[in-house]
Amino acid sequence: MTIQNPSRCSSPRRLIGVLAGLSLLPLVGCDAPESQQARGEDVGTTAPGFEEFAATVFQEPESGAYIVDGDVALESREQLREFYERYVLQGALIVHRVGSADARWDDTQKVNLTYCVSTAFGSRYGTVVQAMADAARAWERAARVDFIHVSSQDSACNASNGNVVFDVNPVNVNGQYLARAFFPNYARSGRNVLIDSSAFSVSPPTTLTGILRHELGHTIGFRHEHTRPESGACFEDNSWRPLTPYDSASVMHYPQCNGTNSWALELTQRDKDGARLLYGTPIRCTQPVTYHNGSQLSAQYDGANCYIKPIPAGASAFVQNNNYYIQSRPGTYCPQGSFDGANCYVMPKPARGFILGNSFYKAYDACSSGGNDGANCYLLSAPAGTQAFEYGGNFYHSRAPSGPACPVAGTWFDGSNCYVMSKPAGGFIYGNNFYKAYDACSSGSNDGANCHLLSAAWGTRAFENAGNFYTTAVPSCQEGSYDGANCYIMRAPAGTSAFISGGAFYYAD
Numbered sequence: 001m002t003i004q005n006p007s008r009c010s011s012p013r014r015l016i017g018v019l020a021g022l023s024l025l026p027l028v029g030c031d032a033p034e035s036q037q038a039r040g041e042d043v044g045t046t047a048p049g050f051e052e053f054a055a056t057v058f059q060e061p062e063s064g065a066y067i068v069d070g071d072v073a074l075e076s077r078e079q080l081r082e083f084y085e086r087y088v089l090q091g092a093l094i095v096h097r098v099g100s101a102d103a104r105w106d107d108t109q110k111v112n113l114t115y116c117v118s119t120a121f122g123s124r125y126g127t128v129v130q131a132m133a134d135a136a137r138a139w140e141r142a143a144r145v146d147f148i149h150v151s152s153q154d155s156a157c158n159a160s161n162g163n164v165v166f167d168v169n170p171v172n173v174n175g176q177y178l179a180r181a182f183f184p185n186y187a188r189s190g191r192n193v194l195i196d197s198s199a200f201s202v203s204p205p206t207t208l209t210g211i212l213r214h215e216l217g218h219t220i221g222f223r224h225e226h227t228r229p230e231s232g233a234c235f236e237d238n239s240w241r242p243l244t245p246y247d248s249a250s251v252m253h254y255p256q257c258n259g260t261n262s263w264a265l266e267l268t269q270r271d272k273d274g275a276r277l278l279y280g281t282p283i284r285c286t287q288p289v290t291y292h293n294g295s296q297l298s299a300q301y302d303g304a305n306c307y308i309k310p311i312p313a314g315a316s317a318f319v320q321n322n323n324y325y326i327q328s329r330p331g332t333y334c335p336q337g338s339f340d341g342a343n344c345y346v347m348p349k350p351a352r353g354f355i356l357g358n359s360f361y362k363a364y365d366a367c368s369s370g371g372n373d374g375a376n377c378y379l380l381s382a383p384a385g386t387q388a389f390e391y392g393g394n395f396y397h398s399r400a401p402s403g404p405a406c407p408v409a410g411t412w413f414d415g416s417n418c419y420v421m422s423k424p425a426g427g428f429i430y431g432n433n434f435y436k437a438y439d440a441c442s443s444g445s446n447d448g449a450n451c452h453l454l455s456a457a458w459g460t461r462a463f464e465n466a467g468n469f470y471t472t473a474v475p476s477c478q479e480g481s482y483d484g485a486n487c488y489i490m491r492a493p494a495g496t497s498a499f500i501s502g503g504a505f506y507y508a509d
């Protein structure tokens with residue numbers, strides 16, 4: 001049994017690496033003769049010598065790792081020789097085998113597959129974080145595995161970081177592969193998911209998330225499905241154990257190796273079944289629901305879906321854009337004023353009262369002369385050396401000791417003092433200044449033009465009726481918060497589907 005000679009099947013040798021090319025040339029895949037592709041067994045006599053074999057293996061310029069089976073990295077030439085001796089000289093959803101044992105994570109490790117995403121991705125960092133999370137989620141939903149992004153390690157995310165199980169790093173191999181991964185039996189230094197720049201410019205249906213779904217399949221032990229003899233192409237070796245019947249549509253099957261899947265690289269039912277056989281039933285419903293007040297609610301797996309909580313008695317619930325709502329009840333609550341059976345009575349409409357922009361106002365004309373000093377209307381100061389006084393309903397100030405007899409423009413000498421003006425209503429003298437009091441905005445606040453009395457509460461409308469000011473009442477919410485139309489309860493986790501069934505709120509995970 002042998003690894004496929006690259007000269008016989010060049011495309012699958014680069015596996016994921018040829019994704020972009022294949023999107024341009026969809027019919028180009030294994031170009032090997034049918035007879036050679038289908039052999040699988042008994043090709044030992046045609047196996048190349050180690051040096052000849054090694055010369056065909058792509059070596060990453062940065063790490064020096066040898067890339068076999070398209071996107072599987074071997075750290076050293078010694079490992080490459082072992083690989084050659086074990087697989088090339090000898091010799092889906094299938095699990096990788098090391099000797100006679102499955103290469104898989106144990107029950108403790110499988111739910112703690114921690115990883116970092118290197119900040120060396122730069123402007124692509126956020127894209128990689130999201131694609132990794134989405135790809136991990138696909139496997140987490142299928143089987144009891146849990147990939148955990150440890151973002152605190154992202155700034156020191158390299159192959160020697162022992163605080164994570166594996167690292168996710170950029171690499172520059174000029175499209176030799178789009179991404180590559182590792183198997184669970186690898187040492188920490190070899191446990192990397194490396195992503196080439198070319199993986200960021202793939203065309204639909206290929207996505208970075210799809211590529212990473214395939215790569216994360218390797219990280220939990222899954223081999224290329226097309227190495228199974230049923231594919232009739234792209235044989236790699238026989239170091240695997242079948243978990244399910246052959247699946248030509250598997251996420252682990254290269255489309256160009258007689259696959260029936262698309263480059264979207266989605267998990268098939270058999271992928272999910274195989275993963276569950278190896279790792280057990282998935283941990284479900286781990287994502288919290290965000291309640292309307294910002295708190296987090298947990299959900300429980302009921303055997304099929306994630307149960308959150310019951311719908312309030314009598315409420316009419318619905319889902320919109322993955323948010324849960326109930327319909328509000330007609331309001332009797334008055335944030336301002338008192339409920340009169342239909343609306344909220346606020347106050348009698350004051351003289352020159354009006355409504356503008358859902359607020360109540362009254363106009364004022366105080367300080368139509370003089371300036372509003374925040375308390376009174378300032379009119380005029382008596383000149384230095386003179387005394388302001390009031391006499392006979394008029395304002396005066398005493399004569400100046402020298403200079404013009406009455407220095408303030410508009411005043412005149414009446415034979416003994418300077419006449420200033422007739423005392424206005426509310427006029428008074430304070431600190432040698434003339435004032436008049438005003439009572440505009442004696443309720444409400446002066447907004448520079450009018451006296452603002454009150455703004456109608458959010459969700460209510462101000463109106464006037466029969467000389468009184470009113471607002472509409474606020475509809476009430478048995479649960480949740482009123483959004484102006486309905487009662488918003490909570491939001492389902494990203495990537496899940498909110499639904500309502502049997503009087504309760506659920507999401508499908």
Ligand SMILES: [Zn+2]
Pocket residue numbers: 015016069070071072214215218224
């Ligand atoms: Zn692969």
